[in-house]
Amino acid sequence: MDSVRVHAPATVANVVCGFDCLGFALAEPYDEIVVRKIGEPVIRISHLDDFGLPTDPERNVAGVALRAMLDAVDADFGFEVEITKNIKPGSGIGSSSASSCGAVAAADHLLGGRFTKAELVNFAMEGEKLASGARHADNVAPCIFGGFTLVRSTEPLDIVQLKFPPLFAVVIHPQIEIKTADARAVLPKQIQLSDAVKQWSNVGSLVAALAAGDLELLARSMEDHIVEPARRSLIPNFDQVKEASLATGALGGGISGSGPSIFMLCEARKIAEAVLDAMAEAYDPTGIDFQIHVSEISSTGVRLAE
Amino acid sequence: MDSVRVHAPATVANVVCGFDCLGFALAEPYDEIVVRKIGEPVIRISHLDDFGLPTDPERNVAGVALRAMLDAVDADFGFEVEITKNIKPGSGIGSSSASSCGAVAAADHLLGGRFTKAELVNFAMEGEKLASGARHADNVAPCIFGGFTLVRSTEPLDIVQLKFPPLFAVVIHPQIEIKTADARAVLPKQIQLSDAVKQWSNVGSLVAALAAGDLELLARSMEDHIVEPARRSLIPNFDQVKEASLATGALGGGISGSGPSIFMLCEARKIAEAVLDAMAEAYDPTGIDFQIHVSEISSTGVRLAE
Numbered sequence: 001m002d003s004v005r006v007h008a009p010a011t012v013a014n015v016v017c018g019f020d021c022l023g024f025a026l027a028e029p030y031d032e033i034v035v036r037k038i039g040e041p042v043i044r045i046s047h048l049d050d051f052g053l054p055t056d057p058e059r060n061v062a063g064v065a066l067r068a069m070l071d072a073v074d075a076d077f078g079f080e081v082e083i084t085k086n087i088k089p090g091s092g093i094g095s096s097s098a099s100s101c102g103a104v105a106a107a108d109h110l111l112g113g114r115f116t117k118a119e120l121v122n123f124a125m126e127g128e129k130l131a132s133g134a135r136h137a138d139n140v141a142p143c144i145f146g147g148f149t150l151v152r153s154t155e156p157l158d159i160v161q162l163k164f165p166p167l168f169a170v171v172i173h174p175q176i177e178i179k180t181a182d183a184r185a186v187l188p189k190q191i192q193l194s195d196a197v198k199q200w201s202n203v204g205s206l207v208a209a210l211a212a213g214d215l216e217l218l219a220r221s222m223e224d225h226i227v228e229p230a231r232r233s234l235i236p237n238f239d240q241v242k243e244a245s246l247a248t249g250a251l252g253g254g255i256s257g258s259g260p261s262i263f264m265l266c267e268a269r270k271i272a273e274a275v276l277d278a279m280a281e282a283y284d285p286t287g288i289d290f291q292i293h294v295s296e297i298s299s300t301g302v303r304l305a306e
Numbered sequence: 307m308d309s310v311r312v313h314a315p316a317t318v319a320n321v322v323c324g325f326d327c328l329g330f331a332l333a334e335p336y337d338e339i340v341v342r343k344i345g346e347p348v349i350r351i352s353h354l355d356d357f358g359l360p361t362d363p364e365r366n367v368a369g370v371a372l373r374a375m376l377d378a379v380d381a382d383f384g385f386e387v388e389i390t391k392n393i394k395p396g397s398g399i400g401s402s403s404a405s406s407c408g409a410v411a412a413a414d415h416l417l418g419g420r421f422t423k424a425e426l427v428n429f430a431m432e433g434e435k436l437a438s439g440a441r442h443a444d445n446v447a448p449c450i451f452g453g454f455t456l457v458r459s460t461e462p463l464d465i466v467q468l469k470f471p472p473l474f475a476v477v478i479h480p481q482i483e484i485k486t487a488d489a490r491a492v493l494p495k496q497i498q499l500s501d502a503v504k505q506w507s508n509v510g511s512l513v514a515a516l517a518a519g520d521l522e523l524l525a526r527s528m529e530d531h532i533v534e535p536a537r538r539s540l541i542p543n544f545d546q547v548k549e550a551s552l553a554t555g556a557l558g559g560g561i562s563g564s565g566p567s568i569f570m571l572c573e574a575r576k577i578a579e580a581v582l583d584a585m586a587e588a589y590d591p592t593g594i595d596f597q598i599h600v601s602e603i604s605s606t607g608v609r610l611a612e
Binding site: 017018019020021022150151152153158160162163187188189190191192193196197198199200201202203204205206207208209211212217220221226 | 506
């Protein structure tokens with residue numbers, strides 16, 4: 001086996017109250033990534049898309065993630081990587097994470113599956129560091145593991161796979177840019193203990209609701225007393241989109257990652273399709289272009305392409 | 307049926323990272339409470355113990371909880387209550403909560419079970435308000451429901467019963483007094499967002515660990531970055547007790563309620579008995595008297611006495 005093709009899914013991080021720990025994998029969109037093992041000890045990257053991302057492996061998230069893997073095995077070989085991105089960079093649904101996770105998962109197949117999923121997350125986090133300055137696992141954990149994941153700790157890395165019921169997400173991506181620095185700047189450094197208590201009570205009940213498949217409790221638990229109040233003004237018509245979604249039967253939702261995408265969870269595809277229409281209608285008056293789609297929550301992360 | 311006798315168990319609140327939301331019920335100790343329905347529209351309270359608690363129903367936690375229940379049904383009758391406390395007041399394992407929960411649960415039996423458990427919690431919270439000034443449900447929720455409970459919200463009241471594996475607790479009660487006001491005064495009003503993220507990540511993984519019966523994850527999740535660092539100095543030899551327990555095989559633990567009791571969770575009775583010895587040995591040098599015992603976590607809360 002000289003070449004492996006994988007699909008690396010989009011992911012939602014910062015799931016409502018679960019800022020900096022809770023994420024899930026979408027079934028679509030996904031990036032297509034082909035990795036070939038080559039004799040030369042180098043990494044070569046090419047893009048079959050129009051996003052103009054860097055191909056210098058030291059400036060490419062897939063490149064630095066693969067470099068971490070090659071260094072770990074003290075390799076005398078290298079990789080050629082061909083990336084077709086379907087997840088738009090800057091959308092807030094884990095575009096950089098899909099590139100780095102897809103690359104390391106495909107490379108691991110070529111090496112006979114010698115690494116654990118947690119080790120793959122660890123390599124892919126180098127890509128996140130390049131993209132955002134921080135070795136965070138909020139998107140790479142669900143991208144590798146699939147389903148809902150909770151990053152209990154980053155150093156040392158401790159990822160919890162959560163039990164969850166069948167769910168559908170509607171994701172709207174307004175075509176605006178939110179700079180990571182701006183999304184961070186609006187966050188408070190200090191918060192009230194009383195607000196923190198509300199937040200961790202909701203995180204606990206959200207995890208319990210997922211485990212029990214209790215959708216009413218899930219809906220009640222999707223409250224964010226800390227991050228959403230600070231960031232919602234960065235996304236035009238955020239409140240209108242959320243209100244219209246809830247009125248149409250969505251269980252709850254919020255900002256995906258640090259935005260600008262907004263996601264809403266629904267218990268069935270039919271409801272999600274109605275919510276999609278309601279979200280589109282609520283966004284239309286902004287005059288801002290947007291993409292919107294429905295996806296099942298995927299229990300698998302990066303997977304071999306058929 | 308004119309008279310009902312119940313056992314109302316001790317409870318542990320503020321379970322490590324789950325400050326102000328997470329609690330569980332012990333099988334023992336428990337208070338014994340007998341309630342009789344009487345024709346006069348009054349509440350009469352007597353104590354068959356030596357703790358000298360008030361018998362004036364307006365100054366007794368069981369009295370005010372029963373008053374809330376009688377008011378809710380616009381009653382033309384009353385109750386006589388006989389309380390034998392085995393849970394020492396001020397121990398930090400839900401003594402006041404056992405009195406008020408036992409009284410309302412017994413009274414509900416006499417009224418044919420007309421109230422839900424959540425309604426009983428709501429009445430019993432009046433007792434907590436009298437005892438501590440706040441209508442909190444941290445102890446009354448596990449005392450009524452049994453097992454592990456998470457109070458997602460107090461207003462409106464939203465209690466989540468958590469799935470959990472068989473577990474044993476060792477509880478040591480140093481014979482010192484910690485005033486609630488002091489335990490509150492040492493808490494920070496504001497906390498770092500980064501610390502809060504660690505805390506809610508641990509709350510989420512603790513709930514996931516209980517649901518999955520993953521005891522290793524449970525052990526890793528029992529970290530408190532906020533409350534324990536502020537309160538541990540109120541309890542002599544807290545660190546020594548904790549270290550000795552963990553070294554002897556306890557999964558983890560911390561301050562019960564706002565202290566002074568310390569609890570440690572263990573996966574088996576045999577381990578818990580060894581941990582009991584280790585805790586006692588670690589406490590001995592303080593010269594402070596203490597009580598210590600092992601109890602299973604009880605899946606039932608207040609129960610009819612046989």
